[in-house]
Amino acid sequence: MSNVVLGLSWRSNLIYGRPSFHPAQTSDRLWFDSEALRCVTITRCPKIQRGDLRTHCMGVAESTAAVQSLLSLALAGDFDGLLEYVPDAAVEHALQRKKIFRRSERGDCVSFPEMAVMSQPDFSIGAHAMRGLIFSRPSSIELLSSMRLSAQSAVHRCSVTATSGEEMILSIAMCREERHKPSYRGFTTEMAWAVSAIRGEAAVDEEGRCPDEPDPRWGPESVVCGQLHALRQGNLEQAASFTGAAWEDGPSPAVHARDVLSEHYAPLVYHGGHQLAGTTQVSASRAYVFAGVELRGMRKQSKSSSNLYTWALSLHRGGTTWLIDGIEKLLNM
Helix, strand or coil: EEEEEEECEEEEEEEEEEEEECCCCCCCEEEEEECCCCCCCEECCCCHHHHHHHHHHHHHHHHHHHHHHHHHHHCCCHHHHHHHHHHHHHHHHHHHHHHHHHCCCCCCCCCCCHHHHHHCCEEEEEEEHHHHHHCCCEEEEEEEEEEEECCCCEEEEEECCCCCCEEEEEEEEEEEEEEEEEEEEEEEEEEEEEEEEEEEECCCCCCCCCCCCCCCCCCCCHHHHEEEHHHHHHHHHHHHCCCCCCCCCCCCCCCCHHHCCCHHHHHHHCCCEEEEEEEEECCEEEEEEEEEEEEHHHHHHHCCCCEEEEEEEEEEECCEEEEEEEEEEEEEE
16 A cells, blocks of 8 residues: 555545545645555545546637637638637527618628627627727737636637737637537537637736827727826827827827817816726727716715716828827716
């Protein structure tokens, strides 16, 4: 007989191949008295047996293979192939909405871009993914990590560079669903991985900082953040550098700094803080960003009150850099 320490808080005596567990006095030891370590609990994971670990790893591998295939299809611009990774319930819902919207019987097909626009609970795509995967073909994609959350769900993170040069990190949430597969004189069922949501963030904004100047790497959200940060510091020239007007005749933000003091910009100078509320991606080259801004003097009145503004942005400098075209105040919150 041999004693093996695996570093867990259980004591197991394997007799005739059947384990019996007894609580140990220490919280960091697990002893096995057996020559053939069958049904041994895995180190630092008491509830997972070797068979369960094999199933767990196979599930991660299957999910990773599915997302790699999805990314390859996105890189090639194959929307018909991407549609295979949309949940069946989301497709049926989209077909119903399309039929009602058109008020005709021609609602028997739907494309992946249409699915992306029809945001719904079981399938949603954020603005970053719309820019990086849908409205334009990405220039590069790299899978960074994969993590299985449960037997039916997993999350993958990948680095994507858009055609414009914008760098982003996309989080792809996937789920397992049962699908019907045609067979001889009927059908069979199989489990398949499908995309439930794709969310994104700026790849170069790791510490939450805002940009100091326009750059092709920054998306619309980061550009608005950079301008609001400059306005809060009272730096009008820097704030004006994020506008499209400042670059029409060349990089001369100082000349156009007076544009920042327009009717809508003036209250934002030395503001108390801001929070991005969302982004509407209209096309590959146009977007609207919404943000709540705490104006001067509002902190004393009410800490929760703010004003909702919207920024209109588009691609400039030959379609490589997001810049602000205008701003408008929507309402008081």
